[in-house]
Amino acid sequence: MEIGFLTVMLTVITMVVLAVPAFILEKCKCLPEGATKAFSAFMLFACQPFLTFMSFQRTDYDSSVLLNMLITAGFAFAAHFLMVGLVVLLFAKKKDDARIRVVRFASVFGNCGFFGLPFLKSLFDTGEMLIYAAVFVAVYNLLSWTVGIWLITGDKKYVRVKKAFLNPPFIALCISLPLFIILKQPISQIGEAGTFLNDFFVKLSASFNLLADMTTPLSMSIVGIRLAQMNLKQLFANGWVYCSSALKLVVFPLLAFGMMMLFPSVSAVVKCCVFFSCAMPTATQTLLFSEQYGGDPYTASPAVLLNTCLCILTIPLMSLLVGFL
Secondary structure, eight states: OOOOHHHHHHHHHHHHGGGHHHHHHHHTTOSOTTHHHHHHHHIIIIIHHHHHHHHTTSSOOOHHHHHHHHHHHHHHHHHHHHHHHHHHHHTGGGTTOHHHHHHHHHHHOBOIIIIIHHHHHHHTOOHHHHHHHHHHHHHHHHHIIIIIHHHHHSOGGGOOHHHHHSSHHHHHHHHHHHHHHHHOSOGGGSSOTTSHHHHHHHHHHHHHHHHHHTHHHHHHHHHHHHHHHSOHHHHHSOHHHHHHHHIIIIIHHHHHHHHHTTOTTSOHHHHHHHHHHHTSOBOTHHHHHHHHTTOOHHHHHHHHHHHHHHHHHHHHHHHTTGGGO
């Protein structure tokens, strides 16, 4: 699986450029107050579930795909737990500092859903890759609402197991996977070509795709708005933000890379999916959890934005290792 450095960089840049219109509109005071909240809600409850669903609509069912889904889940769990162990050890003496708790979360949990899925779709555009990416996102959601909340609060009483399973992307996976196994083909292939039944599902699939494709512009618009609202000094003057960026964008993907090199027989598609998903910038959930669970939002917000800016360079650089996978 050959992927050029410039191809990866171009893919990242074209995604980040989508933040520019929202940045300009916010600077010109053309957007209503609370626009990011509305965008976030629509993206979470509508766009990403359909993105997950449509990930299973790009290829026919195969038993090897199901096996690779389990392997992907195993890699995703292992990579996250390795990184959690690392940040807990690194910051063991400063776990009572709200800024450090934010850095711990920001170093582990990346934007594998809103940024990662569209990125992989744009770079590879293969149904198999997107299915594995959807599995990775499901693992991310399970861990962020449990282990992630513990990292950012330092207290197990805040862990929300119910929300780990009752979130839109995970529910979408629970619907998509059985349907994928039962039908063994995309819904757009139901019925004979030219019949009313087939036409209905083809058009339905096209509508679902439109909602799924809105994920990227909406997520980047949120980044653009927040960047416009932030003082540049606040963005670049916080040393802990650079620490989280180094851990998330460099250490985490390298840790995942080293782990997967121990399994040479595993599909390269699975390895690439996990590797790039681990290389994604810090999740926007970092800021939401910081505000909700007593973290430091003045560290969380610049961490998310700086990670997103720096990933233009780090993701292409990390892609140079893909040939070894």
